[in-house]
Amino acid sequence: MPIKSIRQAINETLKNEMRRDSTIVVIGEDVAGGAGSDGIDDAAGGVFGVTKGLVGEFGRERVIDTPITEAGFIGMAAGAACTGLRPVVELMFVDFIGVCFDQVFNQTAKFRYMFGGKSETPLVIRSMVGAGIGAAAQHSHMLHPLLASVPGLKVALPSNAYDAKGLLLTAIRDNDPVIFLEHKLLYDMKCEVPDEDYLIPFGQAAFTREGDDITLVSMSNMVLNCNQVADNLAKDGINADVIDLRTVSPIDEGAVLESVEVSGRLLIVDEASERCSMASEISSIVAEKAFKSLRAPIAKVTAPHTPVPFTPTLEKLYVPSVERIEQAARMTLEA
C-alpha cells in the first residue's frame, strides 16, 4: 500500500473530490497564491503547501484566492454552501476564528435549525491548529473545545494520514458544516493510505493501542504522545487502550465508556487549555456514566490556562509532553 503524508493525503483527497464533483470549490487566502502578481501562479498552494497544484488543474474559478478578510470569505462560503456549492474553505490558522466567528457560530451553524430543517450547509472549514513551531499566541491555539461546544457544527481532527483522508472525504460529502482541524506538526507524518476512496464515519473513535490496564483518551497530535506512553508502559507489562477520538463533535462516548468499564482507570490528554476542554468533557461523561467502574480518580494532562508562549523553552512546557503523560499514567495506575 502507498505511504503518504497527511499533507499528501489531504491534497489528493481534495483533488479527487474536485474531479468527482464540480460543485466543490476551494476558497481561502493564498490557497493558490500569486494572484495579480508578476511571479508564478500557484506561488503558495496554501502556506504549508496543502493545496498545491489545485489551481493548475481546476483553475481560479474553483480555487479562489481571497483578500485577507476572513469574515467576508467564510460568510461568502456559507452563503455559497446554502445555494448549490460545496465549498472547502481554508481558515489559515484557527486563531483567526476570532475575526469570523460570527459567520461560523451565528450564521453557518444555526441555519438549519433557524430555518426549520429546510436548508443544508455542506461547508468544510479546514484550519490549522496547535503549538510546537514557535508560532506564538495568535497562531498556535487549539480551539477544538470551543468549536465542539457549538450546536450545528461537527469537528474532526485527524492524527494520521489514513484518518485525514477518510475523515476529509466524510466531511466533504456531509451536508452539515464541518470544522476540519489539521495539526501543523503532523503534516509530514506518513502512513499507509489506500488510493481508493473510503469514508470514516464521524463519532467513531479509533483504538491506536489496545490493553486492559488503563485508558488513554486523546486526539490530534496528542495521540502520538499517548502511543509513545503506551509503548513505554508495555515494556513494564502494562497494557493501555489508546483512544483517538478523531471527531470531538460528535463524540464516541461508547468507545470511551467500554474501555473504562474494563480498565477502571482513565487519563485524558488534550493540547487545549484545561478549562472547558475535551479533557473536562470526557471526564464529565465518564464520571456520570461509568463512575462505578472507576478504580482511580480520573486524570487529565492538558495545556495550562495561558496563551501559547513564544519562546521554545516555555512552549515546550506548555504542550503535554510524553514525560508528563507517562507520569500521570503511572500515578493513575498506582492510585
Add this chain to the structure above:
Amino acid sequence: MALQEKDLLRAYRLMSTIRQFESRVDTEFQQGNIPGFVHDYSGQEAVATGACMHLTKDDYVGSTHRGHGHCIAKGCDIKGMMAEIMGRSTGLCRGKGGSMHIADINQGMLGANAIVGGAPPLAIGAALSAKTLGTKNVSLSFTGDGGSNQGTVFESMNLAVVLQLPTIFMFENNGYGEHTAAKYAVGSGDIAGRAAGFGMPAKRVDGLDFFAVYDAVGEAVERARSGGGPSAIEASAVRFGGHFIGDPQLYRGEGEHERNRRDNDCIKIFSKKVISEKMLKKSQLNSVDKEIAQLIDTAVEEGLSAPWPSAEELLTDVYSNY
C-alpha cells in the same frame, strides 16, 4: 423597462401586503399573540418592492432583522410567515426561527438576519454559486444605514468587486440605526459614496419613490446578470415605527412622526401618481386592499389556531445527521 398595468398592480399588491401585514403584526403583538420582539418594516415598502420585482424565484435575497417586507416582496407565503412569527409549527421555519430569522431557501430567501450586517457575506456567497454554476442568477442583500458601518459589509463589497460577483448591495437608509441617527453614525454620511470607493457603480435614489428604486435596481440587476459585476444602491427611506414594536421613539423630533405619515408615505406617493397619471384606477387599488385584508385575516386566524411545535421539535433540525 416600461411598467405595464399588471406590473403596477403587482407592485401595489406587494406594498399593500407589506403595510397591512406589518400593521396586523403590530396589533397581534400588542395583544400578546406574538412572542419575542418584532421590527416593523412599515414605511419602506417601495424599497423592498422596487428591488425584488426584478428578481426571479431562483435569485437570492439576504435580509435584515427588519425582514418581513423583504420576505413578502420575494414571494414568501403570507400564512407561513404569520404562523412563523407566532411561533407555530405551520410556520415557514416550523416556529424555530421567528420574526428575525424568517427564511425560505426554496423561495430564494436566505433569511432575515438578526446580526446587523449579516446579509452581505451570505448574499455574495449565493452570487458565487450563481457565477460558478453558470446559472445567470443574481443575489441582492438588504442592509440598513446601521449595517452599512459593519466590517462584514465592507469586506463583502471588496470581495464582490475582486471576484466580480453578480450581486447588488441595497442599502436602506431609514435615518436611524436603532435609536441613533444615521447622520451621526455614518461617518461620511454617504453610503453610496463609500460603496463606490470599493470600485463598483453606486447610486443614491429616493426610496419613497417606487419608480426610482425600480429603475435603479433594474439597471443593477441587468449589469449583474450580464456579467458586469456588483453594484450598490442607497435608498433613502422612512421608518414609520420605532426600532422595534413598543419603542417609545424618544429620539424623534417634534412632529416628525406625523410629518412622515402625512408627507413621506411611499404608498400614498405611489397611489397618487398612478391615479393622477391614469395608470391605475382608485377602484383597482381598493379592491387589492380588500383582497389583501382578507388574506391577512385568514393568515392570523390560521396562525392562532395552528398547533405549537411538539416537544420533540426542540431536538430536531440541528444536523442533517449526527
